[in-house]
Every structure is written in structure tokens, then in C-alpha cells.
Amino acid sequence: MYLCDKAKHAGWLCFPVLRRAGADRRPVLPTMFLQAMLTRKGCLYGYANADILFDESLAYSLESVLSSKVLEESALDDQPLFVTSRRTRVKNVTRSDAVDLVALRKKCEEKGVMDTEWAEDVFITSSNFPWITLPDVVIGLASYDNWLVLRANELSRRTVDIFETTLVVHQSTETDDLDRVRKVDFYNRRLITNMYGAYNDQRGRLLCTYFISN
Template identity: 30%
Template sequence: MDHFNTSFYAFSNGDILFTDTLIHTLAQIINSTAVYLSKPVLIVGHRTNVNNVTFEEGSHWENITRISRSRGELFGDWAEDYFITTPSYPWNKVAEVVIGRRAYDNWLVYNARKMNYTVIDATDTLLAVHQTTNAGNFEGLNHSNSYYNHDLLVKMYNSIPYEAGDLGCIEMFTQYDLKQYQVKARKVPAYCSV
């Protein structure tokens, strides 16, 4: 962020592949009248798990789209693997969590919602393919420090309602409708209260 001036900054787990839907989705969010870019924005979404992606399959957007449709499986609401923010997002106020371990993703979404930032679920328009290996989709739980984030956040906040950081609790979402990308609002369940 110190080296580039841009509308969005992102970080993602290293085993995620994106397609041109990333560019189309971000362009729509920039141009949407539903999104106020003057306040912090956090964009997240589901990943699609695909086993044993080959080099050839991962080397072209069209191939990534094809394998996601033929053998991909959408992962659960509780797992977010990419985070896209506007320059005003206050990363300096985020707890010192370990990326790739349990609890940081749901806490980030919960915290952004609690702070009344604009949070957008881009699952429906942004394809994020997770290259699943033989280690499986829960590899992060096998590390010796797999509970580090949870323990840190409980020390800081006593209790964390992680379910309020699920994708189903996000009030805004992107959708491809009428041959264009759109940002829309949705009603969320009662358990999503922050």
C-alpha cells in the first residue's frame, strides 16, 4: 500500500486462482451507486474447491472457469480466502492474527460489520478457485498453532460471535443480472446481529 496508489488492495491465500471475473466485479463496485467508497470497504467471498489442478488447467482463465464448473465444489459460508479493501480500510486497527489459521477470516468480517464498514459478498460474480491438494481443505487445522487466532481474539474481546462473520451475514452482494454486474442489498438472518 505504501508503494502503489489504487482503488483496491487485496490479499489472498496463495493457493487461490482468479479469473477475469475479479476485474469485472471490482469495476462494477467502483461504478456502483450502492457503494460509498468514501468509507472503508471489505470485499470477500466463497472459494470453489477443485482437486489436483494441473499447470495447464491453472494457466488460463477459460480453463479455470471450465474446471470449476466440471469438478468444483463451493466451500462453506464460514471460509473466506480473499480480502479486498479500499485504501481507507484501517488495517492498523486489526488484531495481529495469523493469516491461514482458523478464526481470522470470520473475525475480519464480523469486525468490519460491527464497525459499520461496507462489506460485500462477491461470491456470485468473483470466481476464486482453491487448488485442493492431498492435504485437503482443512490443512490449516493441522498446524501446531491452529488455535492461535482464537486464543488471541478471546483474550482481547472475551467472546467472538464468529457466526456473525459468515458470508450469509453480509448485507451487500454482487450479482450478474441483465447482462451486467450489480451490487445489491439483502436481508440477513437474526443471528447475524453485531
């Protein structure tokens, strides 16, 4: 409750996790989106892993996406919008780095490493994205992120990677790669395969979105 109280004090709304799945009962991503949509009416809804930091460039990028004439002309207005981004991995981000955007950007320039096109920790969609139809994939485990980009491309031509214009910082540690190996769990892949059949992760890389920001 301590973190929830701090978040509320900073102006955030906090909700209990309504649905969990998998062996270690992780939060179900589609349910998180649906809960937010029922609580607040808006044009965009988003999720990012807890170890991700942004600066104001996220807002500028999303404003540009929403006002893009290219996106308007590329697809029917009723097609859902799906936005994601590559991330910059920065080791040992301090508390002072996290609250000082100038310091954060400087640390990214000096020590940041652009992650591969396989790593996706940010998902932002329009309210008409059909989260209710998707399987109960859970956050923090492999295989759902690339499939989600693949599925978004099947549903719409309005898929955008905003990494060129957005600072997305992944707070990394020396043990990240080891921790990732230790928690290999194929819950998401089994779930998706049972529902949709086998799929190719390569079709869900960040290079596969229809558009990139610039």
C-alpha cells in the first residue's frame, strides 16, 4: 500500500489487479487496458513496464501521431491505432537521474545502448483496439510482445514505432540478462499458440510496424 499511497499523492489513480494468470499469478495485460478504459474516457491508453522512464518527448510524439495526415490517409478511420517503441538500456540509473530529465538524457547519451528490435515494453492504443478479444497474456514473461505487434498489424495499418522521436529508458542492472534466463516461462506462447496456432516472432519485431515517427 505504501507505493499506492505515494502514487495517489502524486496525482495518479490506483486500482487493484483484477485478473492474474500463469504459474506465478502475473497481471493480465488485456484486463489492465479494459479496466482503464472503463474508468476514464480518453483517446489513448497505454502500458509500460515499471522499469521504463520517459521524458516529455513521449507526449510530443503522441501528439504528432494523432495529428498525422499520413496515418489518416493510410487507413480507414475506424481502424485501431497501435503505438510501441524501442528502448534505450541504461545501467544503474540513480534516483536523482530519474527525477532530473536533463540528467537522465545526459546519462542516456553517455552510457545508453539502443536495445534490439525484439524488445518491446511500451504499448499505447486507441480506445477501439480490441483488447477484449485477445488471450490473457501476462506481463513480465516472454513471447507476448512480439505477437502483440504481429496481431496489431493484422488488425490495422495504423501501427507506429515512435523510437526515433521518443526517449524510452530501460533501467538496467548488471544481472538483467541472468534474471531473464532464470524466469523463462512459456505460458504466453502456449496460450497464444492454443488460440491462434504457431506464429513467427520475427513478424512482430519493431521493424514490422507500418510507420515510424520522425
